[in-house]
Amino acid sequence: MARWGMVIDLEKCTGCQACTTACLMENSRLPGEMWQDVLFYSEGEYPSGKLSWLPRPCMHCENPSCVAVCPTGAAYKAENGAVLIDWEKCIGCKYCMIACPYGVRFYAEEKQKTQPDIRNVFPPSGDKVWDPPYKMPEHVQDPKHGVGIQPKNVVSKCTFCYHRISKAPEGTTDLDPNDPATRDFTPACVVTCAPTARFFGDLDNPESNVRKLIAEKRGTRLLDQTGNRPQVYYLAGESPAIPETRSVRNPKT
C-alpha cells in the first residue's frame, strides 16, 4: 500500500488561500476551523520589508506525537500514512492539540471568531456540530476516519482527504489532478492549487514524482528536530530557509 505524502513548492505558492477555501468546502469546516491554512510572516519595514508565507496542512507525521499521547487510541496512523481521528473513540481531552508541534488540530466547541455564530444559523441535527446547506454527502462521511461533519466535543483535523485518497487504485504512484484517471482521488487542496505548487504521491516509491522532487529540489521538513518526521515536504528553492518560526515577536526586542 502507498504511503502518501505531499510536497509544497514555496517558490510557486502565491499565498492565495485557494487551498484553504477548498479544504473548508470539501470538508464542511466551520469558519476559522482551517485544517489547511496559509501563515504569513513579515519582517522589516518599507522599502526593505519582507513578506513570506507558509501553507500549512497537517504534516501527517511518520512518528506523530499526537498519536502517542492519545489516552484512548482515537488518534491513529492509518496504513496509507494518514494521521486520523476516530470520532467514536475521541473523548475530547484535547491532549493531542497540546502535543502537536504544528498546531493543526481543532476543537469546534469554542466561541466562534465570526458572528453570527454559524452553528446557530445552521443548527445541527442529532449529535453533529452544525448542518451546513452545502456539505459532504452523507454516504461519504466516515466518523471512524474523522471524515465529514464531526460530532460535538471531539477533536478534528486534516485527513489528507482520506475519503478521496483511500479510493485510489492499488499501485497508483502519484495522485495528479491533471490526470483524469487520478484527479478524483487527489486531495482537494492539491486539485485546487492554481499555480500547481502542491504534489501528492507515494513516499515509499522511489519512482514517484514526489520522491524525485524531494531528491532533486532538496525537500525539507518543518521542525525536523522534533523527531515527528512529517510526510509533508517543502521545496524552498533559493530561499535560505522555510519560514518556520512558530512564534510572534520576542517581547525583549
Place this chain on the structure above:
Amino acid sequence: MTTATYSDALARYVDFNKKPEQMDIALMAGGALSGAIGLAFVFYMLITEGHSAFNTSSDMAWGAPIAFYLFFLLTSSGLSIIASLDSVFGLRVFYPIAKRAVFLSIICLIAGFSILALEIGRPFRMLWALPFSLQIRSPMWWMGVLYSTDLMLLFVKFYLIHTGDWHSRFSHLIARISFVVCILAPGTLGLVFGMMAMRPAWHSNVMPMYFILTGFTTAVSFMLFFTSLLPRDKTSAPNVDELYHEILPRLFFVLLLAVIAIRFGQIVTGLWSNFEGLEANWLQLQSPFFWIEIVAGLALPTAMMAFDSVRRRPLVQFVAASLFNTGIFFSRLELLIMGQKVPLFKGYWAGYVEYWPSLTEWMLIPAGCGVFLFLYGAGNWLLRLSDTERNNH
C-alpha cells in the same frame, strides 16, 4: 437482612447520633449552597451553550478547569503523603492527623474528578475508552490508571483505619502501596506537561518533582488551614500540641523555602533563555495570576512562618495557609496559560494567545470548593476524623 439491621450496621461506621458542631453545620451549609449555585450555573451553561461557554479555544486548548483540576489532584496526592508519614515512615507524631488527611485526600480527588467531568468533551465515553485502550505510551493514560488506583486504595485505607485497623499487616501493606501510588500519580501528572517538547514553557524533567513538592506543600497548608479551625484541646493524642504548634508550621516553612527555590530556578531560566516559546516567561510578568502566586502565595506566608513565636498561633497559620492556597491555585492557572501563550504556527499576524476564563469557568470554583467543603463538613461530623491509633501494635 431487614432495613433496621442495615441501619444498625451503618451506625457502626457513621455517627448519626452525634450532634454536629457549629463549624460542621457552617461547612455543610456553605458548601451545599456554593456547590449548588456553581453546579447549577455550569450545568445550565453547558446544556445551553455546550463547551463554547468556556473561553478555551483551539489555541488555548486547556484552560481554567484543567488548572482547578490540577490543584485538587496534586493536593490530594500531598495529603496522601502526609497520611503515609506515620504508617510508612514511622513518624508517629503524624498519627493524629492521618485519618483526616486520608479523608481530605479522598474528597480532593472527588472534587477534582467532578471538575474534570465538566471539562472533558465526552466524560461517559472516557469510562470505557480509557481502560480498554491500553495506550501505554500516553502519560495521560497512566495518569488515569494511577489516580483511579489511588482513589480505590484511599477508600480501603480509610475503611481500615475507620474500623480501628491501624496496624495489621494488611493495613501496613495498603499504606505502603498507597504511598507509592501517591508519588507516582502526581509525578505522572507532571510528565503530562513535562514531556511536551513542543511546549517549551512546560518541557522540563523537573516538572514531576515540582508537582509532587507543591502538592505536598499545599497538603501541609490544607492541614494547617483545617486544623486551625478545630477546637484543639478536644483531642486526646499526647503529641498533638507539638504537632500543631511546632512540627506542621515548621514543615510548612521549610516547604515554602523549597518551593521558592524551585520557582526561582524556573523563572530565572525562563527569563534568561532566548529559545522560541520561552518568551512566555516574560509575558507572565504581566499576568495578575503570577503576582498573586509570588506575593500572596510565597512571600507573605513565608514571612509569617519565619518566626517560631508567630507561626505557633492558629490565626497566623490560618491566614498563611489561606494565602498560600490562593497563590498556588492561581499559579496552576498561570502555568496552564504560559505553556500555550505562544501559538503554534499561526504566523506573525496572529499575535499571542489571549485568554481570560469565562464566568462559567470561574463558577467551577464555587462548584468544586462547594462539593469539597460539604463533604468535609459531613465527614467531620459523622466520621470521627480526629481518631488516632491507640498504640496497640
